[in-house]
Amino acid sequence: xxxxxxxxxxxxxxxxxxxxxxxxxxxxxxxxxxxxxxxxxxxxxxxxxxxxxxxxxxxxxxxxxxxxxxxxxxxxxxxxxxxxxxxxxxxxxxxxxxxxxxxxxxxxxxxxxxxxxxxxxxxxxxxxxxxxxxxxxxxxxxxxxxxxxxxxxxxxxxxxxxxxxxxxxxxxxxxxxxxxxxxxxxxxxxxxxxxxxxxxxxxxxxxxxxxxxxxxxxxxxxxxxxxxxxxxxxxxxxxxxxxxxxxxxxxxxxxxxxxxxxxxxxxxx
Amino acid sequence: xxxxxxxxxxxxxxxxxxxxxxxxxxxxxxxxxxxxxxxxxxxxxxxxxxxxxxxxxxxxxxxxxxxxxxxxxxxxxxxxxxxxxxxxxxxxxxxxxxxxxxxxxxxxxxxxxxxxxxxxxxxxxxxxxxxxxxxxxxxxxxxxxxxxxxxxxxxxxxxxxxxxxxxxxxxxxxxxxxxxxxxxxxxxxxxxxxxxxxxxxxxxxxxxxxxxxxxxxxxxxxxxxxxxxxxxxxxxxxxxxxxxxxxxxxxxxxxxxxxxxxxxxxxxx
DNA sequence: AAACATGGTTCCATTATTCGGAACAAATCC
DNA sequence: GGATTTGTTCCGAATAATGGAACCATGTTT
Numbered sequence: 001x002x003x004x005x006x007x008x009x010x011x012x013x014x015x016x017x018x019x020x021x022x023x024x025x026x027x028x029x030x031x032x033x034x035x036x037x038x039x040x041x042x043x044x045x046x047x048x049x050x051x052x053x054x055x056x057x058x059x060x061x062x063x064x065x066x067x068x069x070x071x072x073x074x075x076x077x078x079x080x081x082x083x084x085x086x087x088x089x090x091x092x093x094x095x096x097x098x099x100x101x102x103x104x105x106x107x108x109x110x111x112x113x114x115x116x117x118x119x120x121x122x123x124x125x126x127x128x129x130x131x132x133x134x135x136x137x138x139x140x141x142x143x144x145x146x147x148x149x150x151x152x153x154x155x156x157x158x159x160x161x162x163x164x165x166x167x168x169x170x171x172x173x174x175x176x177x178x179x180x181x182x183x184x185x186x187x188x189x190x191x192x193x194x195x196x197x198x199x200x201x202x203x204x205x206x207x208x209x210x211x212x213x214x215x216x217x218x219x220x221x222x223x224x225x226x227x228x229x230x231x232x233x234x235x236x237x238x239x240x241x242x243x244x245x246x247x248x249x250x251x252x253x254x255x256x257x258x259x260x261x262x263x264x265x266x267x268x269x
Numbered sequence: 270x271x272x273x274x275x276x277x278x279x280x281x282x283x284x285x286x287x288x289x290x291x292x293x294x295x296x297x298x299x300x301x302x303x304x305x306x307x308x309x310x311x312x313x314x315x316x317x318x319x320x321x322x323x324x325x326x327x328x329x330x331x332x333x334x335x336x337x338x339x340x341x342x343x344x345x346x347x348x349x350x351x352x353x354x355x356x357x358x359x360x361x362x363x364x365x366x367x368x369x370x371x372x373x374x375x376x377x378x379x380x381x382x383x384x385x386x387x388x389x390x391x392x393x394x395x396x397x398x399x400x401x402x403x404x405x406x407x408x409x410x411x412x413x414x415x416x417x418x419x420x421x422x423x424x425x426x427x428x429x430x431x432x433x434x435x436x437x438x439x440x441x442x443x444x445x446x447x448x449x450x451x452x453x454x455x456x457x458x459x460x461x462x463x464x465x466x467x468x469x470x471x472x473x474x475x476x477x478x479x480x481x482x483x484x485x486x487x488x489x490x491x492x493x494x495x496x497x498x499x500x501x502x503x504x505x506x507x508x509x510x511x512x513x514x515x516x517x518x519x520x521x522x523x524x525x526x527x528x529x530x531x532x533x534x535x536x537x538x
Numbered sequence: 539a540a541a542c543a544t545g546g547t548t549c550c551a552t553t554a555t556t557c558g559g560a561a562c563a564a565a566t567c568c
Numbered sequence: 569g570g571a572t573t574t575g576t577t578c579c580g581a582a583t584a585a586t587g588g589a590a591c592c593a594t595g596t597t598t
Contacts, residue, residue: 006321008276008277016342032574043577051279052279067346068350068378071343071347071382071384072289073285073339077343106337276555310587
């Protein structure tokens with residue numbers, strides 16, 4: 001099942017995922033059962049991770065949980081590896097204008113990684129929903145991005161899909177999806193017709209760089225109980241406009257100054 | 270400067286911080302200059318990190334950036350190591366009610382880790398965003414939490430402060446701060462009187478567990494250009510009420526089911 | 539165009555870390 | 569009180585990390 005985990009670092013990170021997977025503080029014994037490492041090895045690894053603040057050890061009830069260093073790192077990751085910071089203001093505006101759930105996502109190894117989100121009512125803080133991952137082959141954002149990949153990248157991505165039939169409308173193989181992608185590429189708009197979850201529909205548009213490659217995608221999601229596909233289609237222009245604005249900004253953007261800004265100086269001087 | 274980095278894992282993580290610190294994609298040579306590792310060693314370490322998706326390598330311009338695995342992990346960390354998920358609805362309500370910038374923070378090794386945030390209707394630009402860290406000795410949330418630490422924990426935390434005089438109003442040693450903390454403990458409310466940034470003021474209240482220990486803190490921040498301390502003081506009751514509600518919920522909460530839920534199954538079935 | 543940087547990658551013998559079985563200690567349960 | 573579960577420490581053997589140096593690929597200088 002688990003394969004060529006490289007080195008100690010690999011094991012340590014696998015362990016992190018392991019702990020993350022429990023979704024709650026865990027005791028040593030539980031981890032021991034889950035991971036297949038010898039007791040002593042696991043023990044040392046955990047110690048290292050705790051000492052590095054990637055895990056937090058609760059002396060009181062002897063449990064391990066994810067550490068705060070992760071949150072710090074993630075903040076940095078979110079800021080630099082994604083176009084979320086750039087897109088933020090645009091998302092706000094779009095959300096304000098149309099009052100429906102808006103997603104910003106990027107493609108990550110064949111899967112959709114949600115990077116930011118706005119709900120109708122309340123503004124959303126970063127990690128609340130950002131960070132979730134979903135399938136590409138049956139979501140609006142996913143298809144919007146797949147449609148603009150070049151041939152080799154697309155093949156690679158298609159090979160990474162699971163083709164699980166979430167609903168009757170789900171594409172279950174590359175064949176039918178390819179055909180739809182051609183259309184999406186033409187029109188510039190992708191729809192999710194209850195392909196991932198029943199009653200959930202969405203419109204999505206890609207955010208493209210100068211070369212036409214997808215940087216990410218934007219979508220508006222709703223439910224068949226409240227809107228028809230036609231309703232959503234009507235929103236496509238504003239979506240496209242927003243996407244274009246984000247793309248423009250991303251193109252204009254060059255990373256500022258080359259000077260170092262150390263992340264956590266222990267004590268800040 | 271750098272201390273007892275344990276093992277390979279330690280080095281790898283230090284490297285992550287290093288990359289994070291640049292705040293933008295970095296080239297090999299830059300990292301080489303920054304970190305003091307031999308070329309070959311650095312190279313291998315980077316490869317490992319990339320292969321583990323903790324870093325992302327851009328083939329096009331030969332740069333390294335933080336990887337998406339971090340975002341995924343962080344999502345989990347945010348959910349389980351903090352009271353953010355519990356507090357979310359309460360923050361929304363509070364933010365809605367008072368329309369000013371609201372922060373939720375926890376204490377992390379003597380520093381303030383911001384965990385969630387709601388913007389004012391007309392946001393003021395300022396340092397602090399979810400995921401960021403800040404000093405405890407000169408912020409409202411920091412002082413609110415310090416005030417409710419028990420003696421040994423307080424000593425430890427005080428020893429971790431940097432006492433940098435950000436503004437004329439900043440406490441520059443434990444002495445004066447201790448006195449203020451006593452008062453805060455009494456009143457249950459802490460103020461930041463432009464101690465961290467000029468013109469930035471705030472009211473904060475702690476979120477306490479049954480034993481009276483601080484789980485986190487809530488604050489409302491504004492600027493002297495828009496509000497007086499008295500204005501903020503008037504908000505203290507709603508803040509306290511919200512804090513109490515969060516505390517109540519946190520107390521009632523026990524981590525649900527013991528069953529495993531693996532975090533990222535590669536392909537999702 | 540040849541010579542030279544500069545930035546990045548690979549080799550491989552040496553060395554230091556990690557490994558993990560098993561003994562030990564501590565808290566829990568009969 | 570003794571037995572069991574749970575967590576921690578030891579230490580020789582095994583392995584993985586190390587880093588100097590050679591190498592390769594670009595882009596630069598004369």
